[in-house]
Amino acid sequence: MKKKIFHNWGLKLASLLLAFVIWFLVAKFGDPIVSVTFPNVRVSLTNTELLDNENKVFEILDNTDTVRVTVRIPTSMRSQLRASDIVAEADMNKLTDINTIGISYYVPNVDADSISGDHDFVRLSVEERMTKWIRVQSKILGEVAEGYMVAGTIYDQTLIEISGAKSVVEKVSYAGVEIDVSGATSNISMNVDPQLFDADGNVVEMKGMNQNVGHIHMTVEVLATKEVPVEYSMTGTPAEGYMVTGVVECSPKTVKIAGTTSLLGGVNRITIPEGEIDLTGYSENLTLNLNLKDYLPDGIRLVDTGSGTRATITVYIEPRVEKEFNLSAGNFEALNVPEGYSVKIIDVENGSSEDGSRVTYPVKISGLKKEVDSIQVSNIKGTVDVAEWMRKNRMDKPKVGVHEVAADIVTDSKIDVIGEVRVRLIISKLEDL
Numbered sequence: 001m002k003k004k005i006f007h008n009w010g011l012k013l014a015s016l017l018l019a020f021v022i023w024f025l026v027a028k029f030g031d032p033i034v035s036v037t038f039p040n041v042r043v044s045l046t047n048t049e050l051l052d053n054e055n056k057v058f059e060i061l062d063n064t065d066t067v068r069v070t071v072r073i074p075t076s077m078r079s080q081l082r083a084s085d086i087v088a089e090a091d092m093n094k095l096t097d098i099n100t101i102g103i104s105y106y107v108p109n110v111d112a113d114s115i116s117g118d119h120d121f122v123r124l125s126v127e128e129r130m131t132k133w134i135r136v137q138s139k140i141l142g143e144v145a146e147g148y149m150v151a152g153t154i155y156d157q158t159l160i161e162i163s164g165a166k167s168v169v170e171k172v173s174y175a176g177v178e179i180d181v182s183g184a185t186s187n188i189s190m191n192v193d194p195q196l197f198d199a200d201g202n203v204v205e206m207k208g209m210n211q212n213v214g215h216i217h218m219t220v221e222v223l224a225t226k227e228v229p230v231e232y233s234m235t236g237t238p239a240e241g242y243m244v245t246g247v248v249e250c251s252p253k254t255v256k257i258a259g260t261t262s263l264l265g266g267v268n269r270i271t272i273p274e275g276e277i278d279l280t281g282y283s284e285n286l287t288l289n290l291n292l293k294d295y296l297p298d299g300i301r302l303v304d305t306g307s308g309t310r311a312t313i314t315v316y317i318e319p320r321v322e323k324e325f326n327l328s329a330g331n332f333e334a335l336n337v338p339e340g341y342s343v344k345i346i347d348v349e350n351g352s353s354e355d356g357s358r359v360t361y362p363v364k365i366s367g368l369k370k371e372v373d374s375i376q377v378s379n380i381k382g383t384v385d386v387a388e389w390m391r392k393n394r395m396d397k398p399k400v401g402v403h404e405v406a407a408d409i410v411t412d413s414k415i416d417v418i419g420e421v422r423v424r425l426i427i428s429k430l431e432d433l
Contacts, residue, residue, distance in 0.1 A: 031074045033113050038083040041069045047092040057165050059208045061123040072113035090122040099124045130166035133159045137174045142182030149225050149258055156217040164209035173199040177216055189219040223258040230311055232272040236280030238317050245316040256303040263299045270295050286315045321369045325377050326360035336387035341398055342428045364418040371414045382407040398427045
């Protein structure tokens with residue numbers, strides 16, 4: 001048996017070698033190895049929770065987590081291989097002191113000759129994590145329709161929380177939201193994505209940053225406006241010897257108000273009630289500073305929310321002055337003289353210009369100095385109502401003779417007459433003249 005095995009052993013060995021060579025050539029040239037390249041393979045980072053546990057964050061630099069991978073495989077497998085079959089991993093456990101992680105490649109269930117990438121490391125920027133709350137600020141774009149105004153903005157969030165790399169979070173000053181109100185005549189409501197800004201109003205990129213809300217619900221209140229006058233009334237009487245000059249200053253005289261169209265249509269003025277301006281006992285000018293908000297109807301507001309919400313009202317008060325005038329008969333006139341009679345007002349002591357001495361009738365007036373100084377004797381007129389005098393004295397017909405009768409003095413409405421003025425008059429029958 002042994003002799004049979006080793007019989008012609010050289011020939012047998014040569015046959016074995018020849019069979020191996022033939023197999024090798026068939027394998028090589030029948031299903032050759034080819035290189036297949038996939039340009040954008042994403043590197044998967046594992047064990048990233050390790051940095052989370054250390055309260056750190058990372059950012060991948062220079063797109064080093066995207067690799068161009070070349071795989072050498074038999075030609076027969078080429079059509080079966082997809083980019084998604086390639087696994088490229090970087091394990092955070094292997095993070096180096098210079099913040100790089102080596103990339104390992106493999107293709108599950110594929111007998112690849114070799115796998116390689118255009119680079120072998122993922123480069124990271126690693127920083128301490130920082131969290132803070134920032135305020136939401138709005139920016140209104142465009143103009144509402146003419147006759148309308150933006151009355152205010154309301155958010156469902158006034159603060160949002162952001163977290164990320166300390167060097168970036170420190171730059172963030174506020175979260176800005178924008179909404180366009182062009183041509184609006186009613187409220188506008190929508191969800192708005194916030195942007196992050198630094199203190200100078202520059203946008204801070206949100207890459208690698210987290211925030212507790214994705215959007216903010218924002219409502220812009222739009223109201224109709226119109227301009228109305230400020231009206232007022234006064235009550236009370238100044239101190240004795242003083243009077244109102246009639247000059248009242250109000251600033252502002254008109255204000256712009258806002259409200260819904262239906263409410264605004266019923267408001268034509270802002271009225272300050274008379275009880276607010278009480279002149280009782282005043283001997284000098286009265287100045288009041290009133291908050292106009294207190295006199296607005298429900299649902300109506302002032303457009304100007306600054307100093308224009310107050311009205312300053314000044315009532316000018318001056319002392320009375322007195323002056324006495326001596327009137328002659330020519331300043332008086334008899335009215336309602338009965339038919340058949342003649343009535344003449346006389347200015348002589350005994351009723352006769354031949355033997356009597358001439359007299360005058362003193363009249364004392366009171367008022368503001370400016371008004372009193374403007375009065376001349378010729379401006380003062382007096383009247384005697386004969387019919388009224390007869391009624392008061394129960395006369396059916398006037399008595400002929402000289403009578404002393406109260407006269408009504410007619411002056412400017414701003415002038416008061418002090419005391420009673422009595423004049424003499426002669427009543428005669430026409431048939432006796």
